[in-house]
Amino acid sequence: MRRDEVEPGGVDALLGARLAELRAERGWSLGELAERSGISRSTLSRAERAETSPTAALLNRLCAVYGRTMSQLLSEIEAEPAPVVRSADQPVWEDPSSGFVRRSVSPPHTGLRGELVEGRLAPGADIAYDRPPVPGLEQHVWLLEGELEVTVQDVAHSLGAGDCLRLRVWGPTRFRCPGPRPARYALAVVLP
Template sequence: MNDTTGTDLNQRIAQRVGGLRAARGLSLDALAAQCGVSRSMISLIERGESSPTAVMLDKLATGLGVPLASLFDAPEPAANPVARLADQPPWRDPHSGYVRRNVSPSGVGSPLQIVEVSFPPQARVAYETGAREPLVHQQIWVLDGRIEVTLGDDRHRLEAGDCLAHRLDRPVTYHNPTRRTARYAVVIAAVPWK
């Protein structure tokens, strides 16, 4: 991933966060109170002047009521049902070094999103948020290598070919305990609460 791609994706994230916040009628202070990210950091992210971590983006997504993957959607969704590889820019988490790529086309009205992740050796990412609205279901399918996923107090060791289905209703930690990069796909579906 080159620096230009990272800068472009940070601008995309900036536009999405600002647009979602405005659409919900939230001030910077209100969103900060909802998600636990400071007002000044949200402002920096919305101006594209910060490289937020995956954990910070997850908090923002939870506060905005959307899945994390939707923060990477194009601001002007294409109605094209095909997402070409060239239209799926990778994003690197500045904290863990993991690289994610939204595979699904944005703006087609599907309740599903697919994300591909390349997870470096010994990397760990801990998402602290619990229950979300809408409720988010996801399945993690390990394509290569091995990862550990901890959901609350439950730890799952996943090998290539294994698939874990769960709801995002408690803290989640991803860990690659090995010395080689792991690759996995995440399939996400948001379901409104009744």
């Protein structure tokens, strides 16, 4: 499936519908959301209509505007929260344009402050977030395999397998896999 083709009734369709609901709940036009997020009206419209699969950077900007983490947003399109989510049932979201794969490991629950995510970056993958989804978000990045460079407010941290970085996110961050092997990491996210 090409990036600009989405499966009817799939994750992208559910995500698009939820994004449209969040905008409608606030009474914002596409123009108002475009001003708040820095994303063009046409891109927002295509994402809401599930005509395209949003990138990680785009979702991050929308999460910042709506005051949610990416996991919270994705959990809002899941059916019912369960106390246990088997490995085969853990939602996986992929951003093919950046080489980023995200697995929501924690059972979804909107009332909890912490969550666990598995991230995978292909060699050479480079993802820049211009702002945190929630200011002051606490993150623990535990690198399981490969090499990872995490830049937080212009300070680069090079991680090797087994290393763990703790940070509070107030500004831009960047995750980069210098290669030659993929990077796989566990990310613990805690709301302030």
